[in-house]
Amino acid sequence: MRKNAVHIENLSVYYGQTPALTNVCMDVDDGDFIGIMGPNGGGKSTLLKAILGLIPITKGNIQIYGQEYRKNEALIGYVPQFASMDKKFPTTCFEVVLSGCMKRGLHPFFRFSKNDKAVAFEKIERVGIEKLANKQIGELSGGEFQKMLIARALAVNPKLLLLDEPTASVDMRSKEQIYDLLEELNNDMTIMLVTHDLSAISSKVRTLACLNKSLVYHGEPEVNDNTVKKLYGCPVDLIAHGVPHRVLRRHEEENHIDKSNI
Template identity: 65%
Template sequence: MNKLNDENKKAIHIDNLTVHYNKIPALVDICIDVEDKEYLGVIGPNGGGKSTLLKAILGLVPVTSGTINVYGKRPGRLGTLVGYVPQFVGLDKRFPITVLEVVLTGRLNRKLSLFHKFTREDKNAAEELLGKVGICNLADRQINALSGGEFQKMLIARALAVNPRLLLLDEPTASVDAKSRDQIFKLLEELNKNMTIILVTHDLLAVSSQVRKLACLNERLVYHGETELNQNIVNSLYGCPVDLIAHGVPHRVLKTHKEDKVI
């Protein structure tokens, strides 16, 4: 009983999670605890299981073994607990829909009817969220006319439409300009005051100066802890000797080396 109460107090409790795709392991024996209002960065090589971890939390992929609890609930029963920002590359910008309409879809519930109509409250909430992410002037614009940064801000607004306690983001700063990246990071920093955030990223700035803790994934959990890594951890993560550095920011991913290579 005490163990269950402890799990319910955490944003996420993952115990010995293993996920396979067609008998090929994507995640193996992952154990992670994420505290309420924590800001966790997840890094690792392509194919290392980062996106799979988010999808497992959401209940979007079958779990081979192990357990996941999100605020004491199992995946598939999370309701509005979680907001999700998927990868930019997996979305079709050609679909004829406006920015406001996309955000409104975040207000849909599972019991919607064939002729569902959004209320004025829904529209006010969506407009407020567009203002929060800084694109309220784009409400009536078609999504195929958005820049990369504008598109990502729209997706964040949609994820926030459920008023979640946990926000999951999969590469939210990929394919965006530097100004939009900084704006997104500033927004996430503000959101973290009221919600838990898990950020999958390849962005060194996010890793070194934004998140409070790191999880390093390469099929297995190589590291979970503070944001400064040592050389052995990074070499284990990428499978070869690598210098991973973020200079000019408050925290370094690695200590200074004689010859610096940024990846």
């Protein structure tokens, strides 16, 4: 029997009096690659932050490999949203990845060890940007910047990798490279990915979770029209660059679309 990487039970998170998540129950299997989708404000990023222990939980429980997060934080790598990083900060790609080796909390006179530096460069090589190690982060393209953030998250050798919109604001070629990289990383770790990129996740993820403050769906990476209506409030179809894979089933018959006058 496969063990859970993440067990979420009756999770509710409020910002003041405003509910961000309500009574979410979900198990993520060890080794899974789960895509998390939903509308803006639906609680996707909040879910990741709750798993990370970055925000207080109003109600419920989260366990990572059978224990509370604080006892397992070293097992989790996190890639935040692109917009949350300042590309003007004067530091190199290598220094950013090396920062992933720093333990949480204040450490007076802390210095990185030779092993820390070796680990950082190993992760840079793993994501394929070793030639950019000494580049200032402001000189990196969007795709290169995202690969750097993934390398930093890998510095802790995580069993669970959380990513929040890792392909936002990058070109199509970089998106393909990042999803190919994540598919390869999934051989060694569980991945939870927040994304709006429906066409890409349909061919990469193993399971799909749909959030709109509560859990609307969790299962195979294809959803029906009723699920989509609950999630977005209207039918949605998918056009995936001419490729005939789908995450959304056809809704033409249900809505009796007459194309004769189109």
